Amino acid sequence: VSKMTGVPLTRLEKTESERLLRLEDELHKKVVSQDESVKAVGKSIRRARAGLKDPKRPMGSFIFVGPSGVGKTLLAKTLAEFMFGNEDSLIRIDMSEYMEKHNVSRLIGAPPGYVGYEEGGQLTETIRRRPYSVVLLDEIEKAHPDVFNMLLQIMEEGQLTDSFGRHVDFRNCILIMTSNIGADLIKNKAGFGFAKPTEEANYEKMKQTLMGEIERYFRPEFINRLDDVIVFRPLSRVNLELIVEYELRKVRERLIERQISLELETSAKDFLIEKGYNPDFGARPLRRALEQLLEDPLSEAILRSEFKAGQMVKIIYETGKTGLTLIALDPPAASEAQGSSDKAEPSQPAKAASEST
Structure with missing residues (x-):
């Protein structure tokens, strides 16, 4: 049947x-x-x-x-x-x-x-x-x-x-x-x-x-x-925040195979919404903004082997910048095992400030 x-x-x-x-x-x-x-x-x-x-x-x-x-x-x-x-x-x-x-x-x-x-x-x-x-x-x-x-x-x-x-x-x-x-x-x-x-x-x-x-x-x-x-209703600011969360879940699921986790600060989410909001075109520009400002620099950093399995990628927005900054953070256990001083060196930002268009 x-x-x-x-x-x-x-x-x-x-x-x-x-x-x-x-x-x-x-x-x-x-x-x-x-x-x-x-x-x-x-x-x-x-x-x-x-x-x-x-x-x-x-x-x-x-x-x-x-x-x-x-x-x-x-x-x-x-x-x-x-x-x-x-x-x-x-x-x-x-x-x-x-x-x-x-x-x-x-x-x-x-x-x-x-x-x-x-x-x-x-x-x-x-x-x-x-x-x-x-x-x-x-x-x-x-x-x-x-x-x-x-x-x-x-x-x-x-x-x-x-x-x-x-x-x-x-x-x-x-x-x-x-x-x-x-x-x-x-x-x-x-x-x-x-x-x-x-x-x-x-x-x-x-x-x-x-x-x-x-x-x-x-x-x-x-x-x-x-x-x-x-x-259908126009999208509100709260709706756009939910769409960002939904799209981020999909990115996180794709990163599971590489054993890399992802975390966005509120400032980074606000930046994406600001760049992606257009009342005439709804959520479509927001999805493009996510691709250009987040997925593109993230994919380039992965291909350059800047992130390793087990790391967390923290996404932040720094005032005055034209893009987001991606920072690789080692898991706590790995950090504690580094060096004889029991102090982990601070993780360095990935080469990741993307230019907004």
């Missing part, structure tokens, strides 16, 4: 109810903040799996809107991994490639006699082979109107007919569409930034604005077939 469905054996063995009841907790391990979004997805999926939703429709149909870089795609990836075993269960399609009418047929397959007919459709063939998937349609507002007719059929009937005349089943899929509608309005409005006393009021105002844009742009019959329109 596992081979036929593409669902890992461990997922088939575990009790469905146990997994679904902890869905939000699992999603929050990777998705920072966005409580409303995570709860909305969790409730809809549980309704479907409990049999309270029309069995002909997909497990869930959503539109994700909100600022750039706040976790819309990450939530889709994390949901795919949790529900179906791995991130490969995410089928991602850029809808800007389907702006023209003649490209729409590529989703279900080219007509007989046309180039690519035997290959099947980009959407239908993938779902036919991997029926348990999260389908992510990026920038749905750019798609040709004919695409929306296909989506109406999927959301209402749970199936789509491909170019071979086969009925492709979408009932075991989760359909997620992202949209940049209203993105310019978000950028032009004041008050969307680090946490402030009016943060909740700002979010509600942004939500009303985006919902108005969604209703103005999309047809009522399309909106009515969605399970939910989910508006």
Whole structure:
């Protein structure tokens, strides 16, 4: 059954109810903040799996809107991994490639006699082979109107007919569409930034604005077939600190094999957030800042053999510097064993002041 469905054996063995009841907790391990979004997805999926939703429709149909870089795609990836075993269960399609009418047929397959007919459709063939998937349609507002007719059929009937005349089943899929509608309005409005006393009021105002844009742009019959329109929050300062901690955990895990530990002072974390925060692009610049200011100098120092197994790398920021300083610290036991004076020599900073760009 596992081979036929593409669902890992461990997922088939575990009790469905146990997994679904902890869905939000699992999603929050990777998705920072966005409580409303995570709860909305969790409730809809549980309704479907409990049999309270029309069995002909997909497990869930959503539109994700909100600022750039706040976790819309990450939530889709994390949901795919949790529900179906791995991130490969995410089928991602850029809808800007389907702006023209003649490209729409590529989703279900080219007509007989046309180039690519035997290959099947980009959407239908993938779902036919991997029926348990999260389908992510990026920038749905750019798609040709004919695409929306296909989506109406999927959301209402749970199936789509491909170019071979086969009925492709979408009932075991989760359909997620992202949209940049209203993105310019978000950028032009004041008050969307680090946490402030009016943060909740700002979010509600942004939500009303985006919902108005969604209703103005999309047809009522399309909106009515969605399970939910989910508006993502801008990231606050506290959220960015949590993202830094999450990214650092991943770096620490990669260093385990080399038996090197990592510690960042608060000043270093503040420096990374300062260099990586951009209200228009969310967490993406922060991840680039971590790569350039931390991972790059750390990797160069490792390749120069400046750090040894068992050492701790302490990361500090010194006022006025353009980068971080990496200091190799020997473990206490090793330090006590050095020299006859029972005093360890102070560890020297690694050659590591990186230049910020």
